[in-house]
Amino acid sequence: MLISEIVPGVVRVRGEYKSSIGYPSCYMFFGDDEIAIIDTGTLDFPRRELLKTIEKHGYDFQKHVKMIIITHPHPDHIGGLKWLRNKTKAEVAAFEGVEELLKKPSKIFEKNFNVGTFSKLKLKTLNPTFDYEELKGVDVDHPLEQGETLTFGSRRLKVYHTGGHCFGHIVLYDPLREVLFAGDEVLCHPQSPLKFFVDLTGNVKKREHALKVLNKLNPKYLLPAHDEPRIGEQAKIALETAIDAHNIWKETVIDAVKALDKGKLPEIGEYVRKLLNIKWTQGMDVLVNDLTTLAFLKQLEKEGKIEKIKEKKETLWKIKMLT
Ligand SMILES: [Zn+2]
Known part of the structure; x- marks a missing residue:
């Protein structure tokens, strides 16, 4: 487990490297005394560390966590969702249209992954992240729209629907500090930029478009969910490399x-x-x-x-x- 402050008010909680999904990472966004949790990790990581980190920063997670934002409804991003929602009583936000999947996450295996019973069991055995029976559903309180701006104290996060990796995938951008929370749209695996994934509900054309838009945005900090953060020139290189890998x-x-x-x-x-x-x-x-x-x-x-x-x-x- 590694907890690091990328810029003041942006904290990453990173789990151990796995060859299957790289580094599972969640982020926290502190805007004065309002906190957003961005993604909730896998079934075995890192829900408790998220709350401990909030307390270590001098906050009360029941009072100060305003929102839990899900970049996309994949099992490695929603593992701790129900647990964290119950603990913090925060609002759950995800892109409009993914409410149904978050309510019944076992559906992801048919709808997004197109796996039958045998493959589902194989996945569950080989990779506990994908235990479809353990994934608990929640109601979405705040369906997010393309271009919407969320406010946390004096800080803002802008929602961009990218929709390449899967339907409803969003990235979040803090224009003030030029921080991009990229989810799985840019760097999906630390081994290679070629190791990205487009699921059955995803869209190659939308991914192409999204990568161009994000490259133009030219973030100073690129924060992916499965790889190390890229800063400055490295962020630009990573985005260009992602476009090359796509092509x-x-x-x-x-x-x-x-x-x-x-x-x-x-x-x-x-x-x-x-x-x-x-x-x-x-x-x-x-x-x-x-x-x-x-x-x-x-x-x-x-x-x-x-x-x-x-x-x-x-x-x-x-x-x-x-x-
Ligand atoms: Zn992922």
């Missing part, structure tokens, strides 16, 4: 479809994984590789570069021939 993925999906002539999703996904030389551990292969590949396939189909065909009731993808 490399896109080109690699085309290369894989070309090489296979025509292929099913798992074949293309495996080919892409080999070409990019990335490896997912602890059941994450079940989740992330094929879904990210599928997100790119869908976008490339929209752009008229590849097409979907049916053969013996199976869906295959191939390069679209110009006629």
